[in-house]
Amino acid sequence: MTTAVRPTRALAALPLRCASCRRDHEAAPAHVCPSCLGPLEPVYDADRELPDRGEIAARPRSLWRYREWLPFTGRPERCLNAGWTPLIDAPRLASALGVSRCLVKHDAGSFPSLSFKDRVVASAFNAAHAFGLTVVGCASTGNLANAVAAAAAREGFQAWIFIPHDLEPAKVAASAIFGPRLVRVRGTYDDVNRLCAQVADRFGWGIVNVNLRAYYGEGSKTAAFEIAEQLGWRLPDAVVAPMAGGSLVTKLSKGFGEFLSARLVHGVTPRLYGAQAEGCAPIVRLVERGDDTIVPVKPATIAKSLAIGNPADGRTASHAIRSSGGWAAAVNDLEIVEGIRLLAETTGIFGETAAGVTVAAARALARAGRLTPDDEVVLCITGNGLKTTEAVAGALTLSEPIAPRLSEVAALIKT
Amino acid sequence: MPILSLPSVLTPLTGGEHTIPAVGTTVSEALDDVVRRFPALSPRLRDENGEPYPFVTIYLNDEDIRFIGGFDAPVQPTDELSVVPAVAGG
Numbered sequence: 001m002t003t004a005v006r007p008t009r010a011l012a013a014l015p016l017r018c019a020s021c022r023r024d025h026e027a028a029p030a031h032v033c034p035s036c037l038g039p040l041e042p043v044y045d046a047d048r049e050l051p052d053r054g055e056i057a058a059r060p061r062s063l064w065r066y067r068e069w070l071p072f073t074g075r076p077e078r079c080l081n082a083g084w085t086p087l088i089d090a091p092r093l094a095s096a097l098g099v100s101r102c103l104v105k106h107d108a109g110s111f112p113s114l115s116f117k118d119r120v121v122a123s124a125f126n127a128a129h130a131f132g133l134t135v136v137g138c139a140s141t142g143n144l145a146n147a148v149a150a151a152a153a154r155e156g157f158q159a160w161i162f163i164p165h166d167l168e169p170a171k172v173a174a175s176a177i178f179g180p181r182l183v184r185v186r187g188t189y190d191d192v193n194r195l196c197a198q199v200a201d202r203f204g205w206g207i208v209n210v211n212l213r214a215y216y217g218e219g220s221k222t223a224a225f226e227i228a229e230q231l232g233w234r235l236p237d238a239v240v241a242p243m244a245g246g247s248l249v250t251k252l253s254k255g256f257g258e259f260l261s262a263r264l265v266h267g268v269t270p271r272l273y274g275a276q277a278e279g280c281a282p283i284v285r286l287v288e289r290g291d292d293t294i295v296p297v298k299p300a301t302i303a304k305s306l307a308i309g310n311p312a313d314g315r316t317a318s319h320a321i322r323s324s325g326g327w328a329a330a331v332n333d334l335e336i337v338e339g340i341r342l343l344a345e346t347t348g349i350f351g352e353t354a355a356g357v358t359v360a361a362a363r364a365l366a367r368a369g370r371l372t373p374d375d376e377v378v379l380c381i382t383g384n385g386l387k388t389t390e391a392v393a394g395a396l397t398l399s400e401p402i403a404p405r406l407s408e409v410a411a412l413i414k415t
Numbered sequence: 416m417p418i419l420s421l422p423s424v425l426t427p428l429t430g431g432e433h434t435i436p437a438v439g440t441t442v443s444e445a446l447d448d449v450v451r452r453f454p455a456l457s458p459r460l461r462d463e464n465g466e467p468y469p470f471v472t473i474y475l476n477d478e479d480i481r482f483i484g485g486f487d488a489p490v491q492p493t494d495e496l497s498v499v500p501a502v503a504g505g
Contacts, residue, residue: 020470032500034424037459037470039502139504187477193504194474198497201422210503245505293469296481310472310479312502 011074013130014042016214029131029206031213039312040214042071050262053233063119063222069258070123071218078129078155079122083222085110087230087378092346093359094377097366101376103236104343105227107383108351112154113174114384115352116223116248117147123219124208125151133206134158139196140209141189141244141305142171143352143383148208149178160205162192167304170387188299190310209245217313220248224255227378228265235260236270238326238371240362241380242354243274243283244306246317248380253320270378271326273370274317275361277301277353281330283311286318288328302333302391303353305383327370331360337395339363340385350385358382417490419449420497421456428455437496442475443486445496460498461486472501 013027020038031040050068051059059065063083064076086106094102107116121144128136137160138148145161152159159180163172164187176182185192193210200207208216228235235256241249249272256269276284279301282294294314299307311317321328331339336353339360343351351359358379365371385392402408416436426433435453439445450457462468465486473480474497480488490496 030424032424032470032502034427037424037468037500037502039470189504190479191477194472194497194499197422197499197503200503201424209505213503247505296479298482308505310501312505315469 011072011077011126011130013127013215014044014071014073016040017043027130029127029133029204029211031211042214042218044069044071053229053264056229056264063122063219063226066222066225069218069221069225069255071215072126072130076122076126078125079118079151081111082118082122082219083110084226087227088347088349090347090379093343093379096342096346097362097371097377098373099366099371099375099377100373103231103376103378104347104349105223105378105380106349107223108349108355108381108385113143113146113150114387115143115147116220116380116382117144118151119222120144120216120219120247121147121151121208124206124212124216125155125157127212127215128157128206128208131206135160135203135205136212137161137196137199137205137207138209139189139193139207141307142167142175142387143305144209145175145182146171146387149175149180149182152180153178160199162196162199164189164192164304168388168390170389174387189308190296193308193310217247217251220251221255221258223248223380224252225259228256228259233265235265235267236378237375238271238273238377239380240273240275240358240365240371240377242306242358242382243276243317243328244308244311244354246274246283246311246313248382249274249317250313250320252380253324269324272321272324273326273361273365274321274328275358276328276330277303277306277336277357278330278332279303280307280309282309283314283317284328284330286314287321290322301336303336303357304388305352305354306357327365329361329364329368329370331357331364335360335364337392340392341395343381344385349381351381352383352385352388353391354383355381355385356391416492417445417494417496419445420495422498422500424500425456425459425498428459429453439490441486441490442473442480442488442496445490446486470501472499473497474499
């Protein structure tokens with residue numbers, strides 16, 4: 001097997017276009033349109049040469065095998081190992097949900113930081129590199145903090161990480177270990193996010209989910225590309241994904257659409273289903289209402305990684321869900337723990353609270369008849385349970401210690 | 416006197432000013448006062464129906480005004496109103 005080689009060019013970020021007023025702008029570390037403040041998106045050359053299935057399949061197993069759909073020209077130079085997580089058949093979970101087939105997109109095992117945020121950070125860091133930025137940062141509920149801190153350590157960037165003060169200890173440690181400037185902010189994620197919008201504006205750093213956001217978000221499309229390729233170049237009936245800011249669902253829709261347009265797969269975009277916690281479900285409620293205005297909420301849930309009360313991509317996520325024929329569901333904290341356990345006990349995968357939300361929402365959607373017995377369903381498991389062990393600790397029963405004697409084991413067998 | 420703080424992307428509409436003193440006892444009055452001096456700002460603060468413009472979030476000190484009465488929220492002389500682009504984070 002050979003690796004296809006294209007001529008090497010210096011890395012450059014693509015120009016931008018406002019998704020609202022459609023004005024064009026030069027490539028820049030900027031996330032909103034100077035004219036209308038709408039979101040900026042990278043503009044791809046419609047006439048660019050695209051690889052076929054064989055060429056993609058021959059490339060190294062990372063998200064950069066899809067580089068023609070990522071917002072750069074030239075070769076990526078940073079975070080080259082991100083992506084290409086397993087798509088795992090989960091027949092016992094399928095049986096529990098009552099669907100024909102269930103597969104787990106296992107980003108809980110992502111390199112290097114055990115969440116899907118490694119995808120978006122890989123794209124954002126190449127944008128930072130292309131713009132000559134040396135200081136990067138983020139506002140984070142934990143997983144993005146881990147991903148930015150890890151990538152910054154590996155790639156030699158200075159990192160400023162802003163997080164709510166009450167994150168899970170493992171997520172704090174899994175950022176601090178890499179040696180960033182870790183700033184704990186008294187407040188919610190939404191408070192942190194506002195602060196980072198002002199930080200990006202004032203200091204000119206590359207805040208990956210603020211002023212590098214146009215490039216950052218595109219990395220999430222690679223989950224869709226991988227699902228399609230790993231299924232043998234076809235699309236599933238349905239995909240269930242957790243929603244915080246709403247970007248992942250939005251970009252899954254875009255990614256499936258781009259592979260359909262490129263004729264790498266055929267059929268229609270899978271039905272997209274979004275999952276949130278009842279204590280923070282502004283996008284679910286938007287989908288249910290069917291209007292176009294996010295009503296922000298004050299989050300109150302154990303699913304801290306999804307606790308964004310004012311989701312930036314809520315409207316686009318809702319539109320992607322409804323236009324695909326999908327729906328959305330919210331689950332309570334008890335159901336979230338049950339979802340984590342169901343995933344673990346049927347697949348051997350320990351997902352974080354967002355995974356519990358996704359699995360529990362899938363079960364609720366199946367019970368409501370939105371997922372049917374004929375469906376092939378992919379669940380996006382986006383983060384690792386080792387980061388949120390406190391969420392399940394109270395639900396697990398541990399036996400009393402025993403003496404190292406065979407008789408004590410024999411006594412246990414009888415109970 | 417309350418202060419209105421703007422992101423850089425809006426400062427071309429205010430002659431380069433990031434912070435503008437405002438007169439008023441509610442968010443609405445304070446914004447109206449600033450818009451009288453800088454009319455080009457108006458459509459970036461409220462839509463044509465006077466509702467919140469979807470691409471900005473307005474904070475009164477540390478609180479999103481949508482949680483405290485919206486444009487009718489009372490404003491004290493020492494308060495800071497901040498306009499922040501809504502599309503960020505996640």
